Amino acid sequence: MIRLSSSQRSGLIGAALLALVLIAIGVLVTYFGSRYQIRLVYSAYVNLIVVLGLQVFMGNARITNLSHSAFMGVGAYAAALCVTPEKIKKISLPEAPWGLAEFSLDPVLAAVIAIVVTALLALFLGMFIVRLTSTGATIVTLAVLVIVHAIFLYRTDIFKGNQAFFGIPQVFDLTSVIVIAILAVVACRMFRESRWGIQLRASADDEVGAAAMGVQIYRLRLIAWVLGAVILAVAGICYAYFLGTISARPFYFNHVFLTLAMLILGGMRTVTGAVLGTFLISFGLEGVRYLETGPVFLGIDLPEALGLSGIALGAVIVLTMALRPTGIMGNREIEDLFARQKS
Amino acid sequence: MEYIIQQVLNALSFGAEYALLALGLAIVFSIMGLVNFAHGEIIAVGGYTMVAFASLSIGNPFIVMGGAVLAAMLASLTLERVAFRPVRKADPTTGLLTAFGVSIVLQNLFLLFVSPRPIAVTSLYFLDWPIEIAGIRLASLQVFEALTTIIVIVALMLFLRRTVLGLAVRAASLDFEMVRLTGIRANRVFAMAFLISGLLAGLACIFIMARRGSVDPHLGFEPVLKAFVACVVGGFGSLPGAVLGGFLLGAVEVAMLVMLPQSLGGMTDAFVFVIVALILIWRPDGILSPAVEKGDKL
Amino acid sequence: MLILQDLHVFHGPIEAVHGISLEVPQGKCISLLGPNGAGKTSTISAITGIARSTGEVRFEGRDLSRESVEARIAAGIAVSPEGRRIFSNLTVLENLTLGAALQKDAKEKARDRDHWFSLFPILAERRDQPAGTLSGGEQQMLAIARALMARPRILLLDEPSLGLAPKIVRQIFDLIASLKERGMTILLVEQNATQALKLADYAYLMSSGRIVAHGTADELGKSDRLMAELTGVA
Numbered sequence: 070m071i072r073l074s075s076s077q078r079s080g081l082i083g084a085a086l087l088a089l090v091l092i093a094i095g096v097l098v099t100y101f102g103s104r105y106q107i108r109l110v111y112s113a114y115v116n117l118i119v120v121l122g123l124q125v126f127m128g129n130a131r132i133t134n135l136s137h138s139a140f141m142g143v144g145a146y147a148a149a150l151c152v153t154p155e156k157i158k159k160i161s162l163p164e165a166p167w168g169l170a171e172f173s174l175d176p177v178l179a180a181v182i183a184i185v186v187t188a189l190l191a192l193f194l195g196m197f198i199v200r201l202t203s204t205g206a207t208i209v210t211l212a213v214l215v216i217v218h219a220i221f222l223y224r225t226d227i228f229k230g231n232q233a234f235f236g237i238p239q240v241f242d243l244t245s246v247i248v249i250a251i252l253a254v255v256a257c258r259m260f261r262e263s264r265w266g267i268q269l270r271a272s273a274d275d276e277v278g279a280a281a282m283g284v285q286i287y288r289l290r291l292i293a294w295v296l297g298a299v300i301l302a303v304a305g306i307c308y309a310y311f312l313g314t315i316s317a318r319p320f321y322f323n324h325v326f327l328t329l330a331m332l333i334l335g336g337m338r339t340v341t342g343a344v345l346g347t348f349l350i351s352f353g354l355e356g357v358r359y360l361e362t363g364p365v366f367l368g369i370d371l372p373e374a375l376g377l378s379g380i381a382l383g384a385v386i387v388l389t390m391a392l393r394p395t396g397i398m399g400n401r402e403i404e405d406l407f408a409r410q411k412s
Numbered sequence: 413m414e415y416i417i418q419q420v421l422n423a424l425s426f427g428a429e430y431a432l433l434a435l436g437l438a439i440v441f442s443i444m445g446l447v448n449f450a451h452g453e454i455i456a457v458g459g460y461t462m463v464a465f466a467s468l469s470i471g472n473p474f475i476v477m478g479g480a481v482l483a484a485m486l487a488s489l490t491l492e493r494v495a496f497r498p499v500r501k502a503d504p505t506t507g508l509l510t511a512f513g514v515s516i517v518l519q520n521l522f523l524l525f526v527s528p529r530p531i532a533v534t535s536l537y538f539l540d541w542p543i544e545i546a547g548i549r550l551a552s553l554q555v556f557e558a559l560t561t562i563i564v565i566v567a568l569m570l571f572l573r574r575t576v577l578g579l580a581v582r583a584a585s586l587d588f589e590m591v592r593l594t595g596i597r598a599n600r601v602f603a604m605a606f607l608i609s610g611l612l613a614g615l616a617c618i619f620i621m622a623r624r625g626s627v628d629p630h631l632g633f634e635p636v637l638k639a640f641v642a643c644v645v646g647g648f649g650s651l652p653g654a655v656l657g658g659f660l661l662g663a664v665e666v667a668m669l670v671m672l673p674q675s676l677g678g679m680t681d682a683f684v685f686v687i688v689a690l691i692l693i694w695r696p697d698g699i700l701s702p703a704v705e706k707g708d709k710l
Numbered sequence: 711m712l713i714l715q716d717l718h719v720f721h722g723p724i725e726a727v728h729g730i731s732l733e734v735p736q737g738k739c740i741s742l743l744g745p746n747g748a749g750k751t752s753t754i755s756a757i758t759g760i761a762r763s764t765g766e767v768r769f770e771g772r773d774l775s776r777e778s779v780e781a782r783i784a785a786g787i788a789v790s791p792e793g794r795r796i797f798s799n800l801t802v803l804e805n806l807t808l809g810a811a812l813q814k815d816a817k818e819k820a821r822d823r824d825h826w827f828s829l830f831p832i833l834a835e836r837r838d839q840p841a842g843t844l845s846g847g848e849q850q851m852l853a854i855a856r857a858l859m860a861r862p863r864i865l866l867l868d869e870p871s872l873g874l875a876p877k878i879v880r881q882i883f884d885l886i887a888s889l890k891e892r893g894m895t896i897l898l899v900e901q902n903a904t905q906a907l908k909l910a911d912y913a914y915l916m917s918s919g920r921i922v923a924h925g926t927a928d929e930l931g932k933s934d935r936l937m938a939e940l941t942g943v944a
Contacts, residue, residue: 585799
């Protein structure tokens with residue numbers, strides 16, 4: 070029997086509460102939702118996994134990461150390359166080098182390989198990134214995003230660039246992504262409440278002080294970074310396994326901004342914040358998108374307004390930063406809302 | 413030989429543009445630790461101002477250029493007032509994310525109220541004609557660009573060394589509170605930094621527009637991405653570093669264009685970023701970064 | 711001239727000074743003494759408006775407690791802060807120029823500068839050096855000279871002797887004495903009570919955010935309590 074500290078115990082309780090919410094939304098949409106709504110909720114769950122992967126590093130090390138969508142893309146493409154049947158690859162990737170079109174694996178093995186590849190890449194890049202000061206690290210993550218995207222676009226013989234990479238077996242449904250999202254929530258919470266997580270957060274508050282206490286900041290940052298990348302790879306795999314086709318565009322700036330806004334709104338310091346922000350923005354944007362198409366509202370024919378969702382997204386970020394920089398949740402996790410106020 | 417000289421001039425003109433933008437980023441960063449991702453949209457404001465003049469059929473190039481620069485300066489000042497003042501005392505992450513948000517809002521405002529598609533602006537083509545000096549062919553635009561950058565750097569240096577407000581901007585990068593204790597109003601120092609930043613973006617806008625001939629909501633995005641890189645390489649917050657980083661980046665980029673085989677053309681940016689990452693691994697704080705104490709600041 | 715009335719000073723949620731009152735009359739040198747953490751620097755920060763405070767800061771009959779930092783400086787308060795805080799990336803001359811930021815007349819500024827240079831010849835010698843290359847004592851002189859360039863009506867000196875060698879400390883106190891002779895109103899914050907009491911017309915003793923004793927230098931010098939507070943030896 071593993072003994073848990075009190076913060077880990079409350080972490081498990083919090084994760085269980087969040088899991089209930091995730092299951093409830095899933096059940097509701099499965100029984101009452103249309104096909105379109107199920108798809109919408111599925112993508113919200115994939116984004117949730119991305120935001121969780123982002124939270125592990127950003128929330129604990131407090132360094133802004135802009136490369137998360139790239140890691141998601143690496144995971145998605147790696148899995149897609151492994152799992153897609155040879156017959157399809159022969160057609161879609163006739164010039165693939167290194168015998169990439171000559172094999173196919175079962176989805177589980179492909180996912181494992183994709184996760185390992187992403188983790189190794191993250192480990193390699195992370196060794197440099199964690200040593201930089203906060204602004205420098207952020208810019209380098211930006212560089213990673215640009216480089217990875219350029220490779221996706223350039224190596225059309227492997228990734229097909231902006232064209233669809235199709236033929237990925239659609240082995241996932243809403244239930245699978247909910248299960249995975251719950252696992253990710255648990256992983257993030259347990260990391261946050263672990264000794265590593267606590268030390269990392271302490272070092273973000275006071276780098277010199279934590280170092281003086283013997284906290285190995287770089288090592289802790291690297292652990293969080295790689296764990297985050299693993300979760301991001303999983304998100305990419307979920308994305309690919311549900312849709313069956315992927316392309317490079319969804320793994321670039323727009324997605325970076327979207328998921329960043331989610332984490333910021335909810336509050337990057339907590340896992341609860343990540344969950345809350347993801348759902349608020351996912352569903353809120355759906356409303357804004359409806360307005361964008363220029364609907365007839367209360368008898369008034371509204372004009373088409375492309376860009377409205379972008380404005381809303383940006384405004385959410387700016388207002389959150391100005392009014393409540395730690396996001397809606399601040400430093401509170403879900404179980405703190407139920408706990409009695411400490412005096 | 414001629415080829416080499418031409419490429420060196422190319423590198424200088426690329427570098428000049430990056431240096432202008434990087435300086436604008438660095439001056440704001442140096443006093444308030446803000447990584448201003450919305451800098452690119454300031455450039456776009458300049459571009460759309462040119463469109464506005466064209467639609468009013470005002471073709472006088474000096475009005476067009478002056479108007480664009482003025483609009484960029486005003487936009488920069490406005491952003492300081494509206495968006496960045498609330499996060500002035502916040503940590504760098506908060507500021508960076510705010511700037512991100514502002515950038516997204518502005519890009520989508522252009523998209524919503526103007527057009528998602530590029531709009532042609534032809535009024536600045538006259539700046540660009542081929543000239544030949546001592547047997548070397550070059551574009552007049554490159555010469556203008558290099559000259560402007562030199563003049564701007566000299567003027568900025570004079571301002572920062574000779575005027576009280578300039579001294580205050582420099583001092584503020586070290587100890588803002590102490591600057592206030594000399595009685596200089598903090599708001600004036602911030603306004604000045606953003607005004608200069610806007611001016612530099614406006615000037616860069618002229619050259620970008622003269623070369624591209626069109627404006628779209630993402631006009632400023634890529635140049636500013638490069639300018640960030642220049643800042644980081646030079647040492648964020650260091651003004652000489654920004655200039656050095658800008659020219660270095662220009663040189664690396666031209667070298668990549670010249671040396672990479674045609675088939676790898678699409679990868680130029682990726683290679684540039686790889687080199688930048690390598691420089692940062694060699695010097696994590698940039699080449700000319702100002703010394704930062706990590707200890708308690710009292 | 712400067713009157714503090716029931717001043718409470720806060721650092722975030724923490725109250726560092728719990729309602730002190732003191733007075734600095736025109737042309738006098740008043741000393742604020744006390745051990746580390748007594749709230750002396752917090753008091754200075756409240757006078758300049760850097761720290762949040764409640765209560766009254768009255769300067770020449772005017773209530774400044776709601777004014778901005780800049781307005782208070784413009785009213786004639788200048789400070790040589792704890793830790794000197796010279797602009798180390800600027801030259802000595804540039805530091806002085808910034809000190810006179812609110813002075814309009816260029817000729818007067820130049821005259822002031824030359825005047826203080828004659829009083830601090832070492833600064834004149836190093837006028838074009840980056841201030842960061844100066845020694846601790848020189849930096850302290852620069853910090854005081856920078857404050858004086860503002861032509862203040864009152865000078866706040868926060869721990870001018872901190873971290874300096876005894877010989878330099880004596881120089882600094884001689885300097886303060888000569889400023890006092892010229893009629894400058896001074897509020898001197900010090901841990902070095904022996905030196906400060908030699909100069910001060912009147913002194914207040916702070917401990918844990920409160921004023922625990924006050925009196926003329928003679929009165930306080932004889933007090934055992936003062937010595938105990940300051941030296942930590944009962």
